[in-house]
Amino acid sequence: xxxxxxxxxxxxxxxxxxxxxxxxxxxxxxxxxxxxxxxxxxxxxxxxxxxxxxxxxxxxxxxxxxxxxxxxxxxxxxxxxxxxxxxxxxxxxxxxxxxxxxxxxxxxxxxxxxxxxxxxxxxxxxxxxxxxxxxxxxxxxxxxxxxxxxxxxxxxxx
Amino acid sequence: xxxxxxxxxxxxxxxxxxxxxxxxxxxxxxxxxxxxxxxxxxxxxxxxxxxxxxxxxxxxxxxxxxxxxxxxxxxxxxxxxxxxxxxxxxxxxxxxxxxxxxxxxxxxxxxxxxxxxxxxxxxxxxxxxxxxxxxxxxxxxxxxxxxxxxxxxxxxxxxxxxxxxxxxxxxxxxxxxxxxxxxxxxxxxxxxxxxxxxxxxxxxxxxxxxxxxxxxxxxxxxxxxxxxxxxxxxxxxxxxxxxxxxxxxxxxxxxxxxxxxxxxxxxxxxxxxxxxxxxxxxxxxxxxxxxxxxxxxxxxxxxxxxxxxxxxxxxxxxxxxxxxxxxxxxxxxxxxxxxxxxxxxxxxxxxxxxxxxxxxxxxxxxxxxxxxxxxxxxxxxxxxxxxxxxxxxxxxxxxxxxxxxxxxxxxxxx
Numbered sequence: 001x002x003x004x005x006x007x008x009x010x011x012x013x014x015x016x017x018x019x020x021x022x023x024x025x026x027x028x029x030x031x032x033x034x035x036x037x038x039x040x041x042x043x044x045x046x047x048x049x050x051x052x053x054x055x056x057x058x059x060x061x062x063x064x065x066x067x068x069x070x071x072x073x074x075x076x077x078x079x080x081x082x083x084x085x086x087x088x089x090x091x092x093x094x095x096x097x098x099x100x101x102x103x104x105x106x107x108x109x110x111x112x113x114x115x116x117x118x119x120x121x122x123x124x125x126x127x128x129x130x131x132x133x134x135x136x137x138x139x140x141x142x143x144x145x146x147x148x149x150x151x152x153x154x155x156x157x158x
Numbered sequence: 159x160x161x162x163x164x165x166x167x168x169x170x171x172x173x174x175x176x177x178x179x180x181x182x183x184x185x186x187x188x189x190x191x192x193x194x195x196x197x198x199x200x201x202x203x204x205x206x207x208x209x210x211x212x213x214x215x216x217x218x219x220x221x222x223x224x225x226x227x228x229x230x231x232x233x234x235x236x237x238x239x240x241x242x243x244x245x246x247x248x249x250x251x252x253x254x255x256x257x258x259x260x261x262x263x264x265x266x267x268x269x270x271x272x273x274x275x276x277x278x279x280x281x282x283x284x285x286x287x288x289x290x291x292x293x294x295x296x297x298x299x300x301x302x303x304x305x306x307x308x309x310x311x312x313x314x315x316x317x318x319x320x321x322x323x324x325x326x327x328x329x330x331x332x333x334x335x336x337x338x339x340x341x342x343x344x345x346x347x348x349x350x351x352x353x354x355x356x357x358x359x360x361x362x363x364x365x366x367x368x369x370x371x372x373x374x375x376x377x378x379x380x381x382x383x384x385x386x387x388x389x390x391x392x393x394x395x396x397x398x399x400x401x402x403x404x405x406x407x408x409x410x411x412x413x414x415x416x417x418x419x420x421x422x423x424x425x426x427x428x429x430x431x432x433x434x435x436x437x438x439x440x441x442x443x444x445x446x447x448x449x450x451x452x453x454x455x456x457x458x459x460x461x462x463x464x465x466x467x468x469x470x471x472x473x474x475x476x477x478x479x480x481x482x483x484x485x486x487x488x489x490x491x492x493x494x495x496x497x498x499x500x501x502x503x504x505x506x507x508x509x510x511x512x513x514x515x516x517x518x519x520x521x522x523x524x525x526x527x528x529x530x531x532x533x534x535x536x537x538x539x540x541x542x543x544x545x546x547x548x549x550x551x552x553x554x555x556x557x558x559x560x561x562x563x564x565x566x567x568x569x570x571x572x
Binding site (some may be wrong): 015066149 | 182195196199203206207208225232233235236275278279280282294295296297298299302307310344345348349356378432519520521527538539541542543547
């Protein structure tokens with residue numbers, strides 16, 4: 001089971017990782033500052049396998065790929081939102097962080113709830129109910145399945 | 159069935175006879191822009207992907223702007239990595255102190271009408287103002303382009319925005335785009351192309367159009383295009399005949415067409431802490447300010463400095479308020495000195511800083527303290543962007559900003 005961390009609409013990349021931390025030498029040093037302006041405890045409480053559930057337009061704002069990268073580094077299993085901002089969505093897939101779209105889930109669950117994510121089926125089970133998420137186009141699913149764009153390019157070369 | 163402007167650019171680029179929204183196509187990239195914040199990550203991913211040589215050194219622009227000049231010892235590392243990558247890959251377009259990437263790309267002719275350009279920054283949408291398909295991407299995708307020269311894109315739906323008539327004297331392109339963002343909301347154009355037109359847009363300078371396209375990403379837009387005209391041709395240094403094809407077909411299909419009457423628009427501000435939280439400036443009159451910032455890739459151009467100087471001619475900045483002015487590029491700085499704008503602003507009490515991103519990215523050049531309020535001409539007022547998250551950031555036009563700097567509180571420009 002995964003623990004759910006909920007976020008509202010229009011969470012921007014400055015909130016996911018403030019710009020002053022982009023100068024740290026690597027993502028591992030940045031990850032402890034995730035969501036710092038919204039939550040004092042997220043970065044210390046989140047455990048590998050946990051889920052982020054959000055409203056519309058998750059990851060809007062800057063192009064910083066460190067935003068999805070710190071979530072992946074913290075072990076977040078997937079982000080399920082009503083919708084995603086464009087660059088965050090592309091970058092998440094390119095680094096192998098699953099991003100799923102569900103119109104209903106964020107209104108149905110609360111912070112701290114437990115859920116089961118089935119990535120193959122594209123479903124989240126929470127509170128005894130199964131929520132079907134929108135599937136990715138095949139091209140993007142291939143990148144995600146491979147573990148990200150680097151893995152795809154390395155495989156093409158080999 | 160006709161095509162919108164973005165569809166025609168993608169068709170020309172790919173050689174496809176027709177494209178339609180939702181289709182995934184692979185485009186040939188004409189130019190890329192990488193800035194100082196992300197070059198270490200791009201270089202690292204490029205190596206991890208197994209690439210050794212970039213696809214075309216002439217098509218790559220490396221621009222240092224977020225950290226110029228450095229404000230912390232660790233900043234230097236980004237320049238060292240950037241310089242080493244530029245030397246190794248024999249990059250020919252490297253700018254270390256010349257200004258903000260989104261000003262330099264169109265100003266230097268790196269982003270031209272009809273081209274396809276990607277950058278490691280969300281405000282790469284700016285170059286749509288000269289009829290260029292330009293959009294922001296992450297550093298991993300940028301590394302992939304450096305190796306392959308290609309990127310897959312989804313052909314976007316287009317929202318056409320028509321603005322007709324004459325803008326009132328105290329209303330600028332910044333007020334127009336802020337009004338549009340308030341109406342479309344922060345996700346109103348996600349994955350979509352905006353296409354600006356109408357007589358008010360035709361009358362706008364290229365600089366004003368750059369302001370509009372720059373901020374279009376704040377409603378999620380993938381790109382924001384203006385069909386090139388004689389002004390674009392002169393600005394970009396290309397013959398009009400070469401770019402005459404860059405216009406939407408009369409029977410193009412739009413997801414929506416939104417009309418504005420220019421005469422009905424007013425000076426507005428984006429209030430803390432969302433860019434789509436738009437209110438008429440008249441309703442905010444009297445809001446006390448600690449600092450005013452005029453600059454950025456949104457509003458650091460010559461006409462913006464002229465507007466600011468016009469408001470501050472013969473006046474002084476309110477006691478205790480800090481006014482920071484940052485020209486968007488070296489050439490704009492020189493022109494503003496020649497025109498006397500800089501002298502006017504300095505006499506009024508402004509702190510003029512070197513061209514670069516400055517305060518907009520919250521790293522240097524006027525960071526605010528707990529509980530302070532700033533009125534700024536840049537593009538984002540997100541929580542914690544210019545200091546602690548208790549800082550209140552209002553966004554407005556250069557005229558509103560300069561007039562308010564003299565008053566010490568938000569006022570309407572004369």
